[in-house]
Amino acid sequence: MPGERxxxxxxxxxxxxxxxxxxxxxxxxxxxxxxxxxxxxTLIQLDGDVLCSIHAAAxxxxxxxxxxxxxQQHVRAVLEAKSRRLRLLASGFGFAFGIVGVGVGVGVGVGDVVSFLQGLSVEWAMAAVSSVGGVLxxxxxxxxxxxxxxxxxxxxxxxxxxxxxx
Amino acid sequence: xxLKEILGDLLTLEVNTIIKDGMTANKMPxxxxxxxxxxxxxxxxxxxxxxxxxxxxEIDRERLWLMLDEQAGHGEPRAxxxxxxxxxxxxxxxxxxxxARIELYHYLTDLWPVLERSELPGPSERRFAMDEVDNGWDxxxxxxxxxxxxxxxxxxxxxxxxxLMRIVGxxxxxxxxxxxxxxxxxxxxxxxxxxxxxxxxxxxxGKGVPLDKLGTAHxxxxxxxxxxxxEQxxxxTCIQLDGDVLTRLSPAVLEQHNExxxxxxxxxxxxxxxxSLSYWKMLIEVVQRLGNRVLRR
Numbered sequence: 001m002p003g004e005r006x007x008x009x010x011x012x013x014x015x016x017x018x019x020x021x022x023x024x025x026x027x028x029x030x031x032x033x034x035x036x037x038x039x040x041x042t043l044i045q046l047d048g049d050v051l052c053s054i055h056a057a058a059x060x061x062x063x064x065x066x067x068x069x070x071x072q073q074h075v076r077a078v079l080e081a082k083s084r085r086l087r088l089l090a091s092g093f094g095f096a097f098g099i100v101g102v103g104v105g106v107g108v109g110v111g112d113v114v115s116f117l118q119g120l121s122v123e124w125a126m127a128a129v130s131s132v133g134g135v136l137x138x139x140x141x142x143x144x145x146x147x148x149x150x151x152x153x154x155x156x157x158x159x160x161x162x163x164x165x166x
Numbered sequence: 167x168x169l170k171e172i173l174g175d176l177l178t179l180e181v182n183t184i185i186k187d188g189m190t191a192n193k194m195p196x197x198x199x200x201x202x203x204x205x206x207x208x209x210x211x212x213x214x215x216x217x218x219x220x221x222x223x224e225i226d227r228e229r230l231w232l233m234l235d236e237q238a239g240h241g242e243p244r245a246x247x248x249x250x251x252x253x254x255x256x257x258x259x260x261x262x263x264x265x266a267r268i269e270l271y272h273y274l275t276d277l278w279p280v281l282e283r284s285e286l287p288g289p290s291e292r293r294f295a296m297d298e299v300d301n302g303w304d305x306x307x308x309x310x311x312x313x314x315x316x317x318x319x320x321x322x323x324x325x326x327x328x329x330l331m332r333i334v335g336x337x338x339x340x341x342x343x344x345x346x347x348x349x350x351x352x353x354x355x356x357x358x359x360x361x362x363x364x365x366x367x368x369x370x371x372g373k374g375v376p377l378d379k380l381g382t383a384h385x386x387x388x389x390x391x392x393x394x395x396x397e398q399x400x401x402x403t404c405i406q407l408d409g410d411v412l413t414r415l416s417p418a419v420l421e422q423h424n425e426x427x428x429x430x431x432x433x434x435x436x437x438x439x440x441x442s443l444s445y446w447k448m449l450i451e452v453v454q455r456l457g458n459r460v461l462r463r
Contacts, residue, residue, distance in 0.1 A: 023386065023389055023390075025193060027191040029191070036190045036191065037188060037189065037190060038189055038190060038191050041189055041191070042438065042441065043389070043390075043393050044441065044442070044445055045386055045389070045390065046382075046386060047179075047386070048179045048442050048445050048446040048449065049179060049180045049181070049182075049390070049442070050179075050180075050181045050182070050438045050439075050441055050442040050445070051181075051182045051184070051390065051393050051394065052181070052182070052183045052184070052434060052435070052437075052438040052441075053183075053184050053185075053186050053189055053393075053397075054183065054184070054185050054186070054431070054434055055185075055186060055187075055188070055189055056185050056186065056187050059185065059423070059427050059430055059431070060427070064430050065430070065433070068430070068433065068434055068437065072437045072440075072441070075441050076441070076444070079441070079444060079445055079448065083448040083451075083452070086448070086449075086452050087451075087452055087455060089452075
């Protein structure tokens, strides 16, 4: 059953920050506690390392399995949302390579382009490309609306072009 | 972090499951505070194991340098080697000799000759005060040496030994991360080395943490060390791309719990392995997609 539509989230800087600096942190509280303690805390880092912390009090609860399942579902949903954005970012990269191709076509030296790209660290390159890609996508979205953006996403092979709340 | 480094890290996945007696949803604070959090956690654990840290922190850095330089002058082989290495490192990085010899302090790789004790220190008149500890590289070196000496002089339960070894290893890594920041980036001097009170009292406006100068790999290292703290790891799995999978279980943690709880811990650990593999697969798909798009054009 299709879920509620949500706006396309182009918050690439946040995604990049999570991916490159701290990692993605997902926490779940105890359902029946008012304090600031959390039952699960999962950190996923850029290199794929995962650190899962479990509150000792959660282990003694009869509903531990349900809480764990709910947390894992939460983790999967967050990862799915991040992966959509990351795929979009990857397309931005592809787009940028296209621009580079045009640049080469109009006479910019290949060596200049290559040395420019080599001089960029991955995060700066990603940030630069995502900014360009993000601005363009916002402009396209303003012009064509969500339907147009979904068409473009489909055209780029970015899934179903339908963003659903998990 | 360059692409090669990221891809290299993707060849090995590490999944850790830890049990904590208490935890909140707080994110890691800004780096200067995160370093102090790590130090506070390590010092607290060492003191909990009966170690008096005051003798390792009582000598300030100027005196430490003078002592080491003097030892080197008298021909003490370790001190001589360390000072010589510091001189060469300074020359290589700055392209000149130091204006004052104390500048070499930030190029030392070890403070062992001046901080080593012939035996573990007993109680001292002056009590160790965490609020006087700053987040400089040498604070990590002091903790590293204290934890190392604790391992040398006392016998501990396996679980405590593992934590002590982790403290030694992590302090060693953080020492070089922070030292690199201190000697290469002048604009960090308002934030490192500083105590928590100095950071809180100082006017932090306009002193944004210049994280851009800290390598991504180093940020990830600090993040992981901060997150792990001094808790025991209940289960750890390392997965290598060539198919090797290695799982380590902590007997101490598993013995504390009955069969039911043990199986719950393992269930949680298996779920985390699944998460790590899905994330890894997603990253590979993104790289593949990127490659396809570039090649198609």
